[in-house]
Amino acid sequence: MRTRQFGPVPTAAATTAAAILAALAVLLTGCGSSSGAAAPASTAPYAALAASPGCAQLRTEHPDLVGKKLTNAINPHTPGYESISVTDPTRYEGFDIDLGEAIGGCLGFTVGYLPVSFETLLPTLQSGQANFVISDIYATRERAASADFLTYSKVFDGVLVAKGNPKHLTGIDDSLCGTTTALNKGFVEVPLVAAQSAKCTAEGHPAAQSSLFDNNSDCVQAILSGRADSYINDVNTVNRFVKDQPDKLDRATAVTLPYSIGIAVPKGDTAVRAAFTGALTQVQQSGLQATLSKKWQLDESAIESPSLVTAS
Amino acid sequence: MDSFLHYLSMPYLLAGIGVTLQATALGFFGGFLLGTLLAGMALSRNRAVAGAARAYSVIFRGTPLVLQLVFVFTALPHAGIVLGPVLAAGVALAANEATFFAEILRSSVRGVDRGQTDAARALGLRPRRVLRHIVGPQAGRAAIPAIGGEAVSTMKNSALASIIAVPELTLRSNQLASATFDYFSIFFASGVLYLLLTGAITGVQLVVERALDLDRLGRRRSAQPAPPGAEPAAVPPAATPPPPPPVRVRPNRVALTVAGAHKSFGDHEVLRGVDLELREGEVVALLGPSGSGKSTLLRLINHLETLDAGSISFDGLRVGYSDGGRPLPERLVAQQRVAAGVGMVFQHFNLFAHLSAARNVAAAPRWVHGEPKARASAEADRLLAKVGLAARAHALPRQLSGGQQQRVGIARALAGRPKVLLLDEPTSALDPELVREVLEVIRSLAVDEGLTMLIATHQLRFAREVADRVVFMADGVVLEQGPAAQVLDSPQNPVAARFLRALHTMEV
Numbered sequence: 001m002r003t004r005q006f007g008p009v010p011t012a013a014a015t016t017a018a019a020i021l022a023a024l025a026v027l028l029t030g031c032g033s034s035s036g037a038a039a040p041a042s043t044a045p046y047a048a049l050a051a052s053p054g055c056a057q058l059r060t061e062h063p064d065l066v067g068k069k070l071t072n073a074i075n076p077h078t079p080g081y082e083s084i085s086v087t088d089p090t091r092y093e094g095f096d097i098d099l100g101e102a103i104g105g106c107l108g109f110t111v112g113y114l115p116v117s118f119e120t121l122l123p124t125l126q127s128g129q130a131n132f133v134i135s136d137i138y139a140t141r142e143r144a145a146s147a148d149f150l151t152y153s154k155v156f157d158g159v160l161v162a163k164g165n166p167k168h169l170t171g172i173d174d175s176l177c178g179t180t181t182a183l184n185k186g187f188v189e190v191p192l193v194a195a196q197s198a199k200c201t202a203e204g205h206p207a208a209q210s211s212l213f214d215n216n217s218d219c220v221q222a223i224l225s226g227r228a229d230s231y232i233n234d235v236n237t238v239n240r241f242v243k244d245q246p247d248k249l250d251r252a253t254a255v256t257l258p259y260s261i262g263i264a265v266p267k268g269d270t271a272v273r274a275a276f277t278g279a280l281t282q283v284q285q286s287g288l289q290a291t292l293s294k295k296w297q298l299d300e301s302a303i304e305s306p307s308l309v310t311a312s
Numbered sequence: 313m314d315s316f317l318h319y320l321s322m323p324y325l326l327a328g329i330g331v332t333l334q335a336t337a338l339g340f341f342g343g344f345l346l347g348t349l350l351a352g353m354a355l356s357r358n359r360a361v362a363g364a365a366r367a368y369s370v371i372f373r374g375t376p377l378v379l380q381l382v383f384v385f386t387a388l389p390h391a392g393i394v395l396g397p398v399l400a401a402g403v404a405l406a407a408n409e410a411t412f413f414a415e416i417l418r419s420s421v422r423g424v425d426r427g428q429t430d431a432a433r434a435l436g437l438r439p440r441r442v443l444r445h446i447v448g449p450q451a452g453r454a455a456i457p458a459i460g461g462e463a464v465s466t467m468k469n470s471a472l473a474s475i476i477a478v479p480e481l482t483l484r485s486n487q488l489a490s491a492t493f494d495y496f497s498i499f500f501a502s503g504v505l506y507l508l509l510t511g512a513i514t515g516v517q518l519v520v521e522r523a524l525d526l527d528r529l530g531r532r533r534s535a536q537p538a539p540p541g542a543e544p545a546a547v548p549p550a551a552t553p554p555p556p557p558p559v560r561v562r563p564n565r566v567a568l569t570v571a572g573a574h575k576s577f578g579d580h581e582v583l584r585g586v587d588l589e590l591r592e593g594e595v596v597a598l599l600g601p602s603g604s605g606k607s608t609l610l611r612l613i614n615h616l617e618t619l620d621a622g623s624i625s626f627d628g629l630r631v632g633y634s635d636g637g638r639p640l641p642e643r644l645v646a647q648q649r650v651a652a653g654v655g656m657v658f659q660h661f662n663l664f665a666h667l668s669a670a671r672n673v674a675a676a677p678r679w680v681h682g683e684p685k686a687r688a689s690a691e692a693d694r695l696l697a698k699v700g701l702a703a704r705a706h707a708l709p710r711q712l713s714g715g716q717q718q719r720v721g722i723a724r725a726l727a728g729r730p731k732v733l734l735l736d737e738p739t740s741a742l743d744p745e746l747v748r749e750v751l752e753v754i755r756s757l758a759v760d761e762g763l764t765m766l767i768a769t770h771q772l773r774f775a776r777e778v779a780d781r782v783v784f785m786a787d788g789v790v791l792e793q794g795p796a797a798q799v800l801d802s803p804q805n806p807v808a809a810r811f812l813r814a815l816h817t818m819e820v
Contacts, residue, residue, distance in 0.1 A: 073477075077490035084487045089324035114397070115483060117475040120382060124477070127389035214475075217490040244493050 046105030046288070054282045055106035062275040066108035072100045073130035075118040077215035078233075080240050080296050081136040095296040096134040099152070102288055103263075106279040117214060119186035122146040125264055132265050132276065136234060138188045139262030139309040148269075149262030149309040150277055152289065154302035157189065158238030159252040160223060160231040167229045169252045172196050178206035182219040182228035185212045188259060189232045216241075224248060234261075236298040260304055273308070280306045315494055319501035324488070328481035329505060331398060335470040335478055338402025339409050340463050346406055347413025354418050365414065373411040378472055380404040385476040401473035401480075409466050416458040420451035427662035430616055431721075434658075435728050436650040436680045439642050445679055450666050453524055460517030464510045471506075481505060526666055526708055565592045565627075567732050567764045568613065572622035575608055582608045584788040585622065590732065590766055595758045597775035597796065598768040600785035601811055606768035607659070609785070610734045613766070614654045615645055626652035626732065650680055655730030659737040661717040663709035669696060669720045670705040676728035695723040699753050715746030719753055726757075733757070735767040747771070754778065772815050776800055784808040 049055060059066050074092065076082045082094040092113055104111045114130050121137060124130045125147050139149030159169055169175045172192050177200035181193050190210060197208035211228050213219045220241055222228035231238070235254050242249045263280065265272050283289050284303060293301040319325060353365035372380070384407075385400040395403060424447050432442045474483035485502040489495045522528065568590040575583040583605045590596055598606045611617045613624055615632035618639070623630060631648045634640055640648070663672050670692045677688035696702050699719035709717055718738055725733060738754065739747040751774050757763045758778045769775060775782055775796060782799040784792040792805040803809040 076487050079491055083491040084324075086491050089322075089484070089488060089491075114477040115479070115487065116477045120386065120475055123382065123386040127386040128394065129385065129389060129477075215486060215490055217486075217493065217495060220493075221495055241493075 046102045049102060049282060049286055049288060050105045050108070052106075052282060052286065054285070055279065058106060058275060058278045058282070059108045061278075062107060062271065065272075065275055068109040069112050070104065070109045070131040071112045071114050071129070072097075072135075073114045073116055073121050073124040073133045074135040075121055075215070076113075076115050076135075077118075077217060078136050078237050080236055080298060081234070082134075095292050095298055096136060098292045098295070099263075099283065099289065100132070100134045102283050102292070103276060103279040106282050107275055118184055122264060125266060128266075131272075132263060134263050136237070136261060137264060138257070138259040139264075140188055140259060141309070141311065143264075144309050144311040146267065147264035148267050148273055149260075149264055150273065150280055150306045151260035151262040151304050151309060152280055152284075152306060153261040154304050155257045155259040155261060156235040156300050156302070157232050157255040157257050158235035159255065160220070160233070160238045160241055161229065161250050161252045162223055162226075163248050163250050165250055165252045169230050171253050171255045172232065174200065174203070174205065176200070176208035176230070177203075178208070179229040180209040180211055180227070182211050182213060182222035182231040184216065184219060184233070185214060187233070188257070192257075193232070220249075235300050236296075239299070240297070254300070260307070260309070262309055267310075277306045277308070315497040316500050319488070319494075319498050320504060322501075325481060325484055325501065325505065328479065328484040329509065331478060332467065332470050332480040332482075332509065334398055335401045335405060335473050335480055336463070336467040338399070339405025339466040339470065342402060342406025343409025343413050343462070343466065344459075346410035348417060350410055350414035351417035351421065354414060355421065369411045369414065372407050377404065377408050377469055378475065380408055381473055381476050397473070397477040397479075400476060401470065401478045405466055405469060405473070408469070409462060412462055412465075413459070416455050416462065417451065420455040420458075421447060423454050424450045425662070425665065427658060427660055428664055430611075431656070431658060431662035431664070431724075432675070433616060433642070433646065434614055434649070434654075434656040435676045435724070436646050437675070438646045441679045445675070446664055453526075453666065456517065456521050456524070460514065460520075463513045463517070467510055467513065468506070526710075566590070567592045567594070568624070568626055568766070570609070570613065570622070570624050573609065573612060573619060573624060574621040575605075575612060575617065576620055582788055583612070586785070586788070586790055588783060588790065588793075590764060592731075592764055593762045594781065595763075595765045595767070595779050597779035597782045598766060598785060599770070599772075599775065599782055599799075599808075599812070599815075600791075604785040605788045606785055607736050610656065610736045610766065610768060613734060614649055614652075614656055616656075626654065646680075650728070653729065653731030655725035655728045655733045657718070657721050657725050657733065657735040657738050659740050661709070661714070661721045661741070663717055663720055663724070665709050668706045668708055669701060669712065669716075669723075672709070672720055673723045673727045675724060680728060691727060692723075695726055696720070698726075699723045700749070713746060714742045715749045718742065718746075718750045722750070722753055722757075730763070732764045732766065735765060735769070737768050737770065739769070739771060770815060772800060772812065784811075786811070 074082045074096065076084060076092055078094070080094055082092060082096045085091045085093045100111050114124060116124050121133050121135055122143060125133050133147070137143070138155055139151050143149070159171060161167065161169055167175070167179050169179065173196065176193065176196050183190050183193065190212070193208055193210050200206065200208050211222055213222060216233065216237060219228070219231040223231055230252065232255070238251050242251050263276060265276055284305060289303050293303070350365045350368060353361045356362050381401060381404045384395065384404040385397065388395065428446055429442055432446045437445070470480055471482035473480060474486060477483070481502055485498050489498045492498070566589055570586055570588040573583050573586040586605070586609055598609070600606055608617060612619055618632060629648065629652050631652050631654065632640060632645050664675065667675070670689065673692035673695050674688040677683040677691050678685065683691070693702065693705060696705050699722055701716060701719055701723070704712060704716060709720070712720065722738070735754065739750050742750060751771065754765070754767070755774070755778050758765060767779070779796045781793060782796045783790055784799060784803070784805065786807050792799055792803055792808045799808070800812060803812055
């Protein structure tokens with residue numbers, strides 16, 4: 001006969017450890033009840049917008065959004081567009097945050113936030129964990145396979161380099177050959193640099209290397225530590241980094257990319273899409289978008305009236 | 313330095329600790345529960361159940377935690393399961409950790425000496441009790457360091473949950489670094505906070521290890537005053553003077569019948585048709601060379617092993633089988649062992665290593681006969697005094713000499729109130745100077761108590777003094793049996809004669 005074997009049981013030891021850990025958890029969570037999803041800013045500043053006949057009309061047309069709390073998935077690592085507030089880290093701030101809340105004010109919903117990694121933004125929207133995404137995301141055809149985009153601004157990119165531009169970079173061109181560019185995982189610049197790299201090697205130059213990171217601050221650290229020669233992103237973001245560390249960083253040049261920044265909404269949800277388009281139009285027509293751009297020092301912002309980017 | 317201290321005490325980051333602890337606790341305790349289940353499944357004899365556990369392990373141990381986190385957070389909602397970020401992280405962490413817990417627990421259970429499970433079964437403990445009182449506590453102790461390691465690992469892994477919006481320490485550090493550009497101060501502060509947390513876990517682990525340290529427990533118990541009536545004597549009272557050879561009226565009621573017992577292990581045929589009968593009050597010595605099948609026969613008698621063919625019965629009761637002859641589950645076999653009144657003493661003692669001598673002896677009264685603690689303890693004290701070990705009641709097995717351990721083993725078997733006691737070479741593992749103290753105890757059982765005993769032994773002198781009959785086995789069959797003096801002095805079988813002569817030469 002095979003000797004009988006027995007499964008394990010939790011021991012007194014494990015139980016003790018469990019009790020201590022559980023007590024610790026309860027204790028500490030009690031102190032830290034504020035979740036990372038920051039409280040939405042008051043919609044009061046957008047009272048005038050909300051009271052406008054256009055917004056009133058939209059609320060009548062889309063009553064199911066009124067009084068709701070919708071979730072905005074963001075990658076809050078881009079000061080000026082979206083980041084936590086330095087003075088109150090439990091709040092998010094920036095142009096995109098204000099824009100989302102202005103749209104919410106117009107349509108009658110409040111906004112909650114889900115901070116995820118950049119490449120998880122659209123999967124989070126698709127899963128229904130979030131209702132929309134306003135996170136400085138470029139509306140490309142590829143991304144439109146996962147969500148519908150409503151554009152609100154043209155894209156200008158800047159090339160961030162070390163002070164004095166020691167590698168004499170001039171954009172996404174042959175000057176990148178033999179250098180390393182720090183990029184965010186999932187950003188549109190990644191395939192552009194890859195294409196340039198192929199061009200470099202075809203012409204007999206060394207490749208244009210890319211180093212991929214999780215967020216802007218990691219990319220900037222790559223330049224500061226000498227691991228990368230450049231970092232390419234939205235020009236306002238680049239300007240902000242230069243302004244913050246003018247003795248160490250420079251902007252080499254601005255690059256025009258054939259993209260627009262867009263609001264991502266669930267694919268094929270025409271009602272929500274129509275509501276957001278209407279509200280965005282109201283925001284732009286009221287001059288609020290220009291005001292917000294100024295407030296957040298997005299000097300090189302080019303407002304674009306809403307257009308739909310879809311996969312088809 | 314100033315900004316480092318600022319971040320170290322920043323409420324925003326400290327609040328992240330709470331979330332880190334939540335995610336860690338969900339992952340750790342969820343993983344432990346699921347891992348316990350998986351370990352149980354992996355140890356199951358049912359192939360489908362064990363295979364399911366293995367498949368689970370392959371998947372969840374073989375894929376990156378990052379993918380699992382994103383899967384739970386963004387893919388499960390498509391199936392209608394929407395979990396908030398912290399809960400999603402807890403589920404993913406638990407699902408991942410479970411595979412590691414399962415392996416830790418499985419190896420800890422396997423690490424428990426099989427002899428101890430045999431001893432517990434032989435006492436008549438049911439499987440659940442064996443698990444709870446014998447295997448569980450020892451496996452648990454062995455697993456504590458690895459479990460502590462898993463707790464630390466779960467906490468560090470919880471940082472990965474930052475990618476699915478869990479507002480824990482790492483996510484907050486990242487966001488803060490992005491907003492302030494104060495990269496290094498923030499991550500240093502965050503690192504120190506993690507160190508404090510993981511340090512606390514290590515502290516808990518060490519406290520638990522210390523609290524359960526057997527040697528420490530043993531020392532504390534030994535420091536207690538010996539119970540009243542304890543004698544310092546290492547040798548049992550029956551030792552002097554040597555008793556005369558037992559004189560007995562020949563008993564007639566049959567206590568045990570073995571008929572045509574066959575047993576093979578793989579290709580090796582260990583027993584090839586053994587017949588044996590034991591009458592009430594009779595002491596039978598089982599002699600024979602190593603490998604002759606003596607131990608296997610004893611293990612078959614109380615169904616620690618199953619028969620291939622033949623039958624064994626205690627006054628009509630066949631341990632291990634229903635009245636219709638069908639094999640019974642271990643739970644019912646345990647009850648049959650108690651009903652048959654069969655006890656066993658092992659060659660290597662097989663004492664429960666985590667229990668004091670007294671608690672070893674109290675095992676059967678408490679966990680088989682369900683006696684209250686105080687009565688079981690009194691019974692244990694009485695039996696330990698009987699084998700001359702009252703003074704060592706609180707000692708752990710590892711703190712006792714071999715002879716003392718075997719006397720505890722005998723007391724433990726007696727506490728099960730056996731009608732038939734099987735002794736499997738009780739002195740073979742002992743140093744020569746310790747043999748006598750054990751043999752004296754057995755002799756007193758035979759003489760004073762009239763206990764029915766079947767003793768596998770190599771001690772000829774002892775067999776002559778104590779046994780009514782001697783059964784000589786070789787190569788899986790009984791070659792000769794009869795009254796002790798007759799078999800020992802004038803064996804008819806040439807193999808028996810040669811073996812006995814060799815043994816006799818060694819003893820003289």
